[in-house]
Amino acid sequence: MKLKLLSLVLATAALTGCATSDSSNTGSFLPIGRTQTVSIQDSSARIHLDTKVALNDIIAFSENLTNKMLASPVFKNAKNKPKIVVGKLRNTTHDENIRIQDIHDRIQETLFNSGVVRVLDGSATNFNYIMQTEITDTVQRAPDGQKMVDYSMKIKLFNVSGELVGQWSDDLSLFKSR
Structure with missing residues (x-):
C-alpha cells in the first residue's frame, strides 16, 4: 500500500x-x-527543418517521374522492348549537394525493374532512345521567415536521329517554417 x-x-x-x-x-x-x-498541412507538402532535398525525396521524385514516362504511349505501344541509354543528369539548382548519382541510379533501377525497356550502358552504340534529365529549383521567401523551394525534374527522350520523342516533368515543393 x-x-x-x-x-x-x-x-x-x-x-x-x-x-x-x-x-x-x-x-x-x-x-x-x-x-x-x-493547423493541418496538405499531405503532398513536404515540411522539413531545412529545404534541402533528402534521399527519400530524391527516391520518390525519381521513381514517380520515371514511371510517368514508362506509362506513356511511347513505351506502351512499343512492339519490342525499346533499348534506352540513361544520359548524364544536369543539376541547375542552387544546391550543389544534390546527389545526382542517386537520381541516376534510381532512374536506371526503376527502368530496369519495370520490364518495359532494356537499359544499356552509356557507351552503347545500338539503342532506340537516349534519356536526358535535368533538375532545377525556384526559391521563394516569405517576410515571416518561411521559405519554399520548388524543385522541378524534367526528362527528355530522344531517338537515334536526335528527334525529341517525349518530355515529362514533375515538381516537388519543400517548405521550411521559421
Whole structure:
C-alpha cells in the first residue's frame, strides 16, 4: 500500500513539472483548459527543418517521374522492348549537394525493374532512345521567415536521329517554417 501511495505521489510530481504557465507554450505541455492553434498541412507538402532535398525525396521524385514516362504511349505501344541509354543528369539548382548519382541510379533501377525497356550502358552504340534529365529549383521567401523551394525534374527522350520523342516533368515543393 505504501509503495502504491509513493508511486502515485511521484507520478503526480512528475506530471505537475510538465505543465507550465509560460505564455509562449513553445515546446512545452499546455495546462488543462488552455488551447493552442494547430493547423493541418496538405499531405503532398513536404515540411522539413531545412529545404534541402533528402534521399527519400530524391527516391520518390525519381521513381514517380520515371514511371510517368514508362506509362506513356511511347513505351506502351512499343512492339519490342525499346533499348534506352540513361544520359548524364544536369543539376541547375542552387544546391550543389544534390546527389545526382542517386537520381541516376534510381532512374536506371526503376527502368530496369519495370520490364518495359532494356537499359544499356552509356557507351552503347545500338539503342532506340537516349534519356536526358535535368533538375532545377525556384526559391521563394516569405517576410515571416518561411521559405519554399520548388524543385522541378524534367526528362527528355530522344531517338537515334536526335528527334525529341517525349518530355515529362514533375515538381516537388519543400517548405521550411521559421
